Amino acid sequence: MKLTLKDVTCGYWGRAVVSGVSMEVESGEIMCLLGPNGSGKTTLFKTILGLIKPQAGEILFGGENICDWSQARIARVMGYIPQAHTPPFPFKVLDVVLMGRTAHLGIFAVPSPEDKEIVQEAMAALNISHLQDRVYTEISGGERQLVLIARALAQQPQVLIMDEPTSSLDFGNQVMVLSHIKRLAHTGLAIIMASHFPDHALLYASKVMLLKKGQVYSLGRPEETVTEENLKSLYGVDVKIIRAEIPGCSETRVCVPVSRQILPKDTRREETC
Numbered sequence: 001m002k003l004t005l006k007d008v009t010c011g012y013w014g015r016a017v018v019s020g021v022s023m024e025v026e027s028g029e030i031m032c033l034l035g036p037n038g039s040g041k042t043t044l045f046k047t048i049l050g051l052i053k054p055q056a057g058e059i060l061f062g063g064e065n066i067c068d069w070s071q072a073r074i075a076r077v078m079g080y081i082p083q084a085h086t087p088p089f090p091f092k093v094l095d096v097v098l099m100g101r102t103a104h105l106g107i108f109a110v111p112s113p114e115d116k117e118i119v120q121e122a123m124a125a126l127n128i129s130h131l132q133d134r135v136y137t138e139i140s141g142g143e144r145q146l147v148l149i150a151r152a153l154a155q156q157p158q159v160l161i162m163d164e165p166t167s168s169l170d171f172g173n174q175v176m177v178l179s180h181i182k183r184l185a186h187t188g189l190a191i192i193m194a195s196h197f198p199d200h201a202l203l204y205a206s207k208v209m210l211l212k213k214g215q216v217y218s219l220g221r222p223e224e225t226v227t228e229e230n231l232k233s234l235y236g237v238d239v240k241i242i243r244a245e246i247p248g249c250s251e252t253r254v255c256v257p258v259s260r261q262i263l264p265k266d267t268r269r270e271e272t273c
């Protein structure tokens with residue numbers, strides 16, 4: 001399975017926000033989308049998900065142009081995980097995950113035993129079965145994010161699109177959610193996630209797309225794209241990419257911002273923060 005964007009331009013009310021995007025994501029890959037606020041990441045996601053029509057270009061799923069597919073048909077192959085949110089009603093966790101089956105049900109159909117089994121499997125895959133009777137608004141942000149991932153899995157998609165899946169999570173929950181995302185890619189899903197953290201791209205992605213003012217600034221493997229020069233150009237900050245040896249793992253690279261402090265002349269030095 002392959003999702004392909006060919007020269008896609010999209011935006012609102014005839015105004016292009018993102019232009020000329022071409023890329024491919026295959027089963028088992030994690031593509032990380034990095035870009036400053038307002039660079040067009042969410043707009044591109046909405047276009048891939050069929051919520052807004054592209055102004056130009058093609059979006060192909062397994063070679064078939066999906067621009068005319070209904071949203072229900074798109075939802076049967078693509079799952080969307082928004083940033084953690086609080087719904088207006090206090091649904092039970094089980095009901096939130098069951099909502100993932102909606103795209104597979106007829107208009108008046110109720111979930112079948114098979115739907116309920118799929119929901120149980122999705123929760124078990126994320127180790128959250130014990131939360132099923134809890135109220136969604138009364139669980140932690142990290143748990144809520146896992147529930148949203150379970151809901152998307154219950155949809156049985158082939159592509160998962162995640163808009164800043166770790167926003168508002170503490171460090172431990174970020175690592176937990178990102179590790180789950182990596183496991184899901186190993187099971188054969190194609191994953192596209194937006195992030196504001198270059199380290200997420202360095203540590204978890206197989207491919208990275210840098211978006212600057214609605215255009216692809218760089219696209220390729222993390223080590224080719226997440227460079228000191230590109231991050232300086234993208235975010236306007238100086239960074240150092242540090243290599244770390246972790247026993248039992250291949251070499252890991254992380255990004256550290258560098259700030260120049262204004263100090264008296266004789267003590268002037270460069271500091272990291």
Ligand SMILES: Nc1ncnc2c1ncn2[C@@H]1O[C@H](COP(=O)(O)OP(=O)(O)OP(=O)(O)O)[C@@H](O)[C@H]1O
Binds near residue numbers: 040
């Ligand atoms: N519904 C809309 N109608 C008109 N313009 C919009 C709409 N939604 C977003 N925009 C504009 O499109 C541009 C890109 O916004 P978008 O939300 O895609 O960026 P983003 O990269 O996801 O930003 P962030 O990192 O802050 O979430 C912005 O200039 C924004 O103001």
